[in-house]
Amino acid sequence: MTLLAIEGLHVGYGDVPVLSGVSMKIEQGEIVALIGANGAGKTTTLKTVSGLLRARSGTVTFTGKPIHTWAPHRIVGAGLVQVAEGRRLFPRMTVLENLEMGAFRPGPKQQRPQSLQQVFDLFPRLAERKKQLAGTLSGGEQQMLAIGRALMTKPTLLMLDEPSLGLAPMLVQSIFEVVRRINQEGTTVLIVEQNAVQTLSMADRGYVLENGQIVLSGEGNALIQDERIREAYLGL
């Protein structure tokens, strides 16, 4: 079943066009990678899907419903949730409060205790630092909290915008582990990364974004073998 369908998305800031006709599809249960160089428009794509930006034209369909006119909170309510670039935590609230806010909407709120337990199982570090202010966490811990907070919303499709950015190699490994585990437990994943090899080898399928257009797409392993990808992103 197609969970998310993006069709002919045109998005810009002011007069400057950033996306010119982006189309993508995500099937239920997949891990899909979106890769591309700095400034290609990856974050812009995710922000538009989340409702933080409005498209000039094009449609976004989630579980069969056109959502490109919806407000962000309604999109979250429908199960489409993003771990944004820069983490967007509430810095002067505690780790626990940040997680509680993840389960703000009535549905997830009912499952708050169980969801909290799941997040703490996934990230024992967060359990130890429950009372600490989010702004004082290390970069890695902040990324864990951002992912944990998004999981509290009980997403059907989780979008991650460069979750490994600025983390040490060890931590990058464990973040990728977590993403895989989240997917195995039934959540569909769209992951944006610059770390092309690792991301593509984990992903079922991938899309390559260049100057606001999808220039390549295919199975993750096939893309790694692609000459153009190897030159442009893998430096091989």
Next chain:
Amino acid sequence: MKRSILKPTHRNWLILALIILVAIVILALRWEQTVFWLSRYGIVLRQATVTGLLIGGVYGLVAMGLTLIFGVLGIINFAHGSLMTVGMYLTFVLFTRYGVDPYLSVLITVPVLFGIGLVVQRFIIHPARNAPEHNQLLLTLGLALFIQNFLLVLFTATPRSIRLAYGRGETPIGPFMIDFPLRIWGTTITLPKLAAFVFALALAGGLYLLLQRTDLGKAIRAVAQDRDGAALVGIDTQRINMITFGLGTACVGAAAALVLPFFFVDPLAGDTFNITAFVTVVLGGMGSIPGAMLGGLIIGLTQELGVVLAPSSIKLLGVFIVFILVLLFRPQGLLGVKS
């Protein structure tokens, strides 16, 4: 380029130390006069301290509303004071027409002003959400002018006040009989000022707990700290804007009813409170709720003490001196967060 040896912050502290040193030297050199002055003004100073703290509680409540709105919506609400005037007239009418006790009318002014706040945000501020912030600010200024003139037409410019039938002599407070005005430590405390202080602090405490403990309060803080982050966990940020504006306005609704028994109301009455509240908000740290209360108490104190120490000056002189000192030494405000 010439580089100063001292960092600007160090230089500020040096200036402060110098001022204190000079003050101490002057006081020591003129010790006899100082002792004489203290004995003569001791009681006046104590009275000013008490009065200042009592009224400071109300300033704190008004400032809390202003700082809450600023923290979430990013705008200074210039209509805050005028909305307080609305609350004062409401209390006045309830008292004179229907005999409603002003302390009881808090139960009416708070929900009414909360409702007015919701409507103002939804139909005046929200439509301009994409306009630059200084335009939104002008919008609130326009609203203030509108309210002032509307009240002028309804009530004329004549100052009006109410007189409580109780509060002099033996007054039952719960199970106790208390003789008002209270005389403590040589000072006189009237019932209206004491009641205003106690209720203002209780309401401020309630608001603080709401923000700290409830999901709604946490959502308000979340939106203030990261609007997009809040939207991405499913918080309806516009709904929070509206509720926050309502809560901020409810603060002046309460303050209005609490001050009327010892104040007066004319179409500009609330604005005097709002000028103080602007200073208080900056003093306490823009957006800081505890800072607003602390700032309110300090401003109340400064204002009353200023009048005693420099009788010929205007009431706000001391306030502005404190204000400038804070801007020099702690530009982010007493309890503000450095940006």
